[in-house]
Amino acid sequence: MSDDDNSPISAREAKQLFAGLKSAPALVLAVSGGPDSVALMWLAARWRRSFSRAPRLLVVTVDHGLRPEAAREAREVKRLAAELGLPHRTLRWRGEKPKTGLPAAAREARYRLLAETARKAGASHVLTAHTRDDQAETLLMRMLRGSGLAGLSAMARLSTRDGVVLARPLLDVPKSQLVATLRRAKIGFADDPTNRDANFTRPRLRALLPQLAAEGGDARSLARLASRLARANAAVEVLADGAERFLRLRDRGDASQAAGRSFEASAFALLPEEVRLRLLLRAIDALGHEGPAELGKVETLLAALDRAIAADRPASRRAPANGRAILKQTLAGALISLAGGRIHIAPAPARRSKGR
Incomplete structure (x- = not known):
C-alpha cells in the first residue's frame, strides 16, 4: 500500500488487497454503510470487473435494530450495491437485546447472521472492512483487559468462524485512505454516532489515539506491534504442538x-x-x-x-x-x-x- 495515508487506493493496490480471493466461488461483503465498509464494497466491485472469471459478490447489511437510522442506511447500501451491479440483502438481529455487554452481543449476532448467509449462498468467505485503525484499537482494548499473547495478536487477516473463512483485506489500510478513495469516487457514506458514544469502551479509546500518536503510539505503530505479537504467538503454538506430541508419545x-x-x-x-x-x-x-x-x-x-x-x-x-x-x-x-x-x-x- 501507499505510504501516504491520505492518498486514494489505486486499481493496482486494490488488486493486491483481494489477490488471494480470486479462486473463491463467492464472497459475502459485510457492508454497514459507513466509510470503511462502503469502500470495501466499491473496491471489491472494481476488482471483480478486472478479470473474466471472478467470484460472485453478495452485499449483506446487518440491521441490529438499535438505531432508527439503520433501516435507512441499509436501503442506501442496497441502492449503491445496485449501481455497482451487486445483489444485496438486509439481515435483522431480532429478539430481546441485553442490557449489558451490548457491543459484544451485537458483534456475535452479526457474525452469526453473516456466516449463516454465506453458507446458504455457497460463499467461502465473509469479508469485513476492519482497518489498521481498528487493529490498533483492538490491541489497546486487549492490553487494558490483560489479554495474553494470543489476545494481543489482535485480529488476524484470515480466521475461521462457524465454518466460514472470515477475511479482513483492509487490515493494513488506514481509514483515512478509504475516505480519500470514496471522496475521489464521489461516493457518500453514513456516519454512525455510536462510533463516538463515550458510553462504550472502543470510542473512548479512539478519542485517546491522537494523544498516543503524539508520543509515537500511532495506529501504524500499534498495528505493527500486533503483527509482531501474532508472529511470536504463532511460534509458541508450534512449540505447544510439539510438546503435545511429545507427551502423547510418552x-x-x-x-x-x-x-x-x-x-x-x-x-x-x-x-x-x-x-x-x-x-x-x-x-x-x-x-x-x-x-x-x-x-x-x-x-x-x-x-x-x-x-x-x-x-x-x-x-x-x-x-x-x-x-x-x-x-x-x-x-x-x-x-x-x-x-x-x-x-x-x-x-x-x-x-x-x-x-x-
Whole structure:
C-alpha cells in the first residue's frame, strides 16, 4: 500500500488487497454503510470487473435494530450495491437485546447472521472492512483487559468462524485512505454516532489515539506491534504442538487417555510455562462443557499444579496405593486432577440443579 495515508487506493493496490480471493466461488461483503465498509464494497466491485472469471459478490447489511437510522442506511447500501451491479440483502438481529455487554452481543449476532448467509449462498468467505485503525484499537482494548499473547495478536487477516473463512483485506489500510478513495469516487457514506458514544469502551479509546500518536503510539505503530505479537504467538503454538506430541508419545498405550487427557507430571513440569499453560487451555476447552476457560483462572490452576507437582516429586516415582488425588479442581466444565504422578483432564460431572 501507499505510504501516504491520505492518498486514494489505486486499481493496482486494490488488486493486491483481494489477490488471494480470486479462486473463491463467492464472497459475502459485510457492508454497514459507513466509510470503511462502503469502500470495501466499491473496491471489491472494481476488482471483480478486472478479470473474466471472478467470484460472485453478495452485499449483506446487518440491521441490529438499535438505531432508527439503520433501516435507512441499509436501503442506501442496497441502492449503491445496485449501481455497482451487486445483489444485496438486509439481515435483522431480532429478539430481546441485553442490557449489558451490548457491543459484544451485537458483534456475535452479526457474525452469526453473516456466516449463516454465506453458507446458504455457497460463499467461502465473509469479508469485513476492519482497518489498521481498528487493529490498533483492538490491541489497546486487549492490553487494558490483560489479554495474553494470543489476545494481543489482535485480529488476524484470515480466521475461521462457524465454518466460514472470515477475511479482513483492509487490515493494513488506514481509514483515512478509504475516505480519500470514496471522496475521489464521489461516493457518500453514513456516519454512525455510536462510533463516538463515550458510553462504550472502543470510542473512548479512539478519542485517546491522537494523544498516543503524539508520543509515537500511532495506529501504524500499534498495528505493527500486533503483527509482531501474532508472529511470536504463532511460534509458541508450534512449540505447544510439539510438546503435545511429545507427551502423547510418552503416554502411548496409557489407558487413562481414553477418558480424557493425561500427562506425566514430571515431563509436563519440564516444559516452558507458556507452553504448559496452552496445553492446559487446549485440554480444558476440548473436554469442558462450560465454554472457553478464562486465561487468569487457568494461570491460577497452573500455579497450583506446579506447587503440587513440586511437593509430590519424591513420591511421584511410585503411585500411591490408594490412588488419592493430591489436587482436584473443576474449571470451565472440566475436571483437573493430579494423582500418581500424572495430570488428568476429563469432562466434569454435570452440576446438580439447586432444586434437587
